[in-house]
Amino acid sequence: MQFSDFGLENRLMKTVEHLGFTEPTEIQQQAIPAAMQGHDLIASSKTGSGKTLAFIIPALQRLTKNRALSKRDPRVVILTPTRELAKQVFSQLRLFTANTQFKAVLILGGENFNDQVKVLEKDPHFIVATPGRLADHLTQGHFYLNGLELLILDEADRMLDLGFAKELSQINKAADHRKRQTLLFSATLDHAQVNDFAQELLTKPKRIAIGGAFTEHKDINKRFYLADNLEHKEALLQHFLSHENYQQVIIFTATRSDTERLANILIKAELSAVALSGELNQSQRNQIMEGFSKGHQKILVTTDLASRGLDLVNVSLVINFDMPKHTEEFIHRIGRTGRAGSQGDAIAFVGPKDWLSFKNVEGLLEQTIHFDQVDGLKAKFKGLKPKKAKNQKTDTKVTKAVKTEKSKVKKSTRKTFHAAQDVGDMPILKRKKPLTAQQIENSDLDETE
Numbered sequence: 001m002q003f004s005d006f007g008l009e010n011r012l013m014k015t016v017e018h019l020g021f022t023e024p025t026e027i028q029q030q031a032i033p034a035a036m037q038g039h040d041l042i043a044s045s046k047t048g049s050g051k052t053l054a055f056i057i058p059a060l061q062r063l064t065k066n067r068a069l070s071k072r073d074p075r076v077v078i079l080t081p082t083r084e085l086a087k088q089v090f091s092q093l094r095l096f097t098a099n100t101q102f103k104a105v106l107i108l109g110g111e112n113f114n115d116q117v118k119v120l121e122k123d124p125h126f127i128v129a130t131p132g133r134l135a136d137h138l139t140q141g142h143f144y145l146n147g148l149e150l151l152i153l154d155e156a157d158r159m160l161d162l163g164f165a166k167e168l169s170q171i172n173k174a175a176d177h178r179k180r181q182t183l184l185f186s187a188t189l190d191h192a193q194v195n196d197f198a199q200e201l202l203t204k205p206k207r208i209a210i211g212g213a214f215t216e217h218k219d220i221n222k223r224f225y226l227a228d229n230l231e232h233k234e235a236l237l238q239h240f241l242s243h244e245n246y247q248q249v250i251i252f253t254a255t256r257s258d259t260e261r262l263a264n265i266l267i268k269a270e271l272s273a274v275a276l277s278g279e280l281n282q283s284q285r286n287q288i289m290e291g292f293s294k295g296h297q298k299i300l301v302t303t304d305l306a307s308r309g310l311d312l313v314n315v316s317l318v319i320n321f322d323m324p325k326h327t328e329e330f331i332h333r334i335g336r337t338g339r340a341g342s343q344g345d346a347i348a349f350v351g352p353k354d355w356l357s358f359k360n361v362e363g364l365l366e367q368t369i370h371f372d373q374v375d376g377l378k379a380k381f382k383g384l385k386p387k388k389a390k391n392q393k394t395d396t397k398v399t400k401a402v403k404t405e406k407s408k409v410k411k412s413t414r415k416t417f418h419a420a421q422d423v424g425d426m427p428i429l430k431r432k433k434p435l436t437a438q439q440i441e442n443s444d445l446d447e448t449e
């Protein structure tokens, strides 16, 4: 892939060429087209991966192509955790705004406040800033964000670790209109507070995970079982729920309609279960999650955990009734167990429709996975072979198994995947004690800290 494939506006493309960039980096390949389509993004990225241009380029493209929403308000705000990073971002941005009509300014903590007021009075198009100082100017009415088109959070995990949650919320609320696009970059996506924030700030975000963004939890015992079809999975589920030792269990399904169907089957079998079904609004979902975290039920059936900051310490078993569509989601799901150093169990059912996801998970875990079996519930399905060349015979048994499964799925009330765009609640990582905003604003924190 080349930068020329993105369909960038002429002058922008010329700048890219002038800077000597031909091939986009991995994060750029994924983030630039998604951002140019107008999606909100939650992307993992590391310093040195080319993440800065991954947001600067679509920002400039948008400003060039779209008419400003307001004549005075900034069109793009880029927030970074430290002065040092803000300066780096600003210097890359300047390479692109030089010789254009776009004005960019840098607003940093620890610098002269009144000088910044004058700079803001000139109605810049871009503001690169540390959050504390920018929030101060906002509070004092030195600029408004009603016309903001793009809010970019660089190293969001670090901003939150540094205690900028309040300022980020304030800036977000000041720019709360539906035309706003938000791009969130974080070193890791496996960060509970980042995911909570993503729910507050982003609308149906696309997830972009570049290698190494997910780390596997070592205290989780993973087992995989082949399954022929839906009925077979249900039989396996009933088996495990009556034979496994668990405090609480979370069952993940592919579709939201299935959560209710499965929960009803379990309730009929006199098990204590609840579903997070598709029709619920966020506060109803939070209520269910809170009830579950307090131990009101033993089993939760869900597609995802769109709940805020709950640490479900009593979940000792996770069952992937269906494999997740997004590979990294597997790590998040199983990360709901094995918490606080305790051993957890994660079981996954792999049917014909799950096969591709399963192979991706196998790749992610970098190991060959062997299947376990349950006596009396052995699957006929043995997995799908890689595609053969056209003139070779296909494996009729396998094709048949897929067809049978497909028709079953059609018959059932399954809807399309919703989980794909939902943001799950991720395992909570140990965080450093946050510095105060004052400490941050007045210091140049070392980026490699």
Ligand code: AMP
Pocket (backbone or CB within 6 Å): 021, 022, 023, 024, 025, 028, 046, 047, 048, 049, 050, 051, 052, 053
């Ligand atoms: P960043 O991860 O944004 O800090 O970028 C790290 C360095 O990579 C910066 O010096 C960029 O100028 C450079 N860079 C960004 N994109 C590319 C690219 N597509 N090809 C080569 N270098 C790049």
